[in-house]
Amino acid sequence: xxxxxxxxxxxxxxxxxDFDKLYRDHVDLVYRYAHRLCGETxxxxxxVQETFLNAYRGxxxxxxxxxxxxWLYTIASRACMRMRRKRMGQPERELSLDEFIPTSDGxxxxxxxxxxxxxxxxxENKELRQALxxxxxxLPSKYRVTLVLRDMEGLSAKEVGTVMGxxxxxxxxxxxxxxxxxxxxxSARGITKSDRDSGAxxxxxxxxxx
Amino acid sequence: xxxSKTSVRRPGRSAHHAAHRLGRCLYILRQLSxxxxxxxxxxxxxxxxxxxxxxxxxxxxxASLREAVGLCRHRPTPHLSSSDRAALxxxxxxxxxxxxxx
Numbered sequence: 001x002x003x004x005x006x007x008x009x010x011x012x013x014x015x016x017x018d019f020d021k022l023y024r025d026h027v028d029l030v031y032r033y034a035h036r037l038c039g040e041t042x043x044x045x046x047x048v049q050e051t052f053l054n055a056y057r058g059x060x061x062x063x064x065x066x067x068x069x070x071w072l073y074t075i076a077s078r079a080c081m082r083m084r085r086k087r088m089g090q091p092e093r094e095l096s097l098d099e100f101i102p103t104s105d106g107x108x109x110x111x112x113x114x115x116x117x118x119x120x121x122x123x124e125n126k127e128l129r130q131a132l133x134x135x136x137x138x139l140p141s142k143y144r145v146t147l148v149l150r151d152m153e154g155l156s157a158k159e160v161g162t163v164m165g166x167x168x169x170x171x172x173x174x175x176x177x178x179x180x181x182x183x184x185x186x187s188a189r190g191i192t193k194s195d196r197d198s199g200a201x202x203x204x205x206x207x208x209x210x
Numbered sequence: 211x212x213x214s215k216t217s218v219r220r221p222g223r224s225a226h227h228a229a230h231r232l233g234r235c236l237y238i239l240r241q242l243s244x245x246x247x248x249x250x251x252x253x254x255x256x257x258x259x260x261x262x263x264x265x266x267x268x269x270x271x272x273a274s275l276r277e278a279v280g281l282c283r284h285r286p287t288p289h290l291s292s293s294d295r296a297a298l299x300x301x302x303x304x305x306x307x308x309x310x311x312x
Contacts, residue, residue: 108274
């Protein structure tokens, strides 16, 4: 994807150096975040490019009220939601708590092989990783951004609120719904394969995990 | 009591599910993320733990939500290769120069 900036006054070499340093110091963070949001390498690269171009445009205006990482998360989140809106062409739905109330026996537990495994060990199962990624990708944007920032990037609810322009209460409510959504998607998926694609360490527990 | 792993329906289950939809369990469901994040006041936390001990469905549900959150927290992500990092940098600089000239 090729984009150009709107015409602005030419940057001084000092500003260009500062911006270059910003890129070097934060490109890995922005790419990691973009990949978690988009779930796909090429789209994540587009988002990185869009984020840094927008950051360049606003660099002079950045007054340091927030941490630079928070500022970049904000730019990336907005760019991602714009890209998503363009693709979807319609407003995304709100998640209601009622839709996550289990209605049958099978819906209470995760139908996936996690018993006796640490999350890292469980995630060695490729099918489980794909199921998790798909569940996250199916989330409406504002819930996905909230979940990724809080549970994957490790920001506090307050920091997520700063990025999203929402109060902590709203952030916690969105996070809860997003988690319930991912839980339900994993539960509905019913992964039974327990072997891991790396063929690494044996299972810790002797019991059945399905 | 451990539930059967199969999805065989047992008598009385639908009544239990109907009960599960009611007050207490729904209240618990609303609090679960705050519980997992250790954000609840100690008295509510105690109350919630008491309920989870007495309601197998809520207990299983809470455990499964905790597992889902654990998976999200530990999902590894691919890294940008150094050549991709350099290529992206070149592209951003090129685009920003074009913008300045425009």
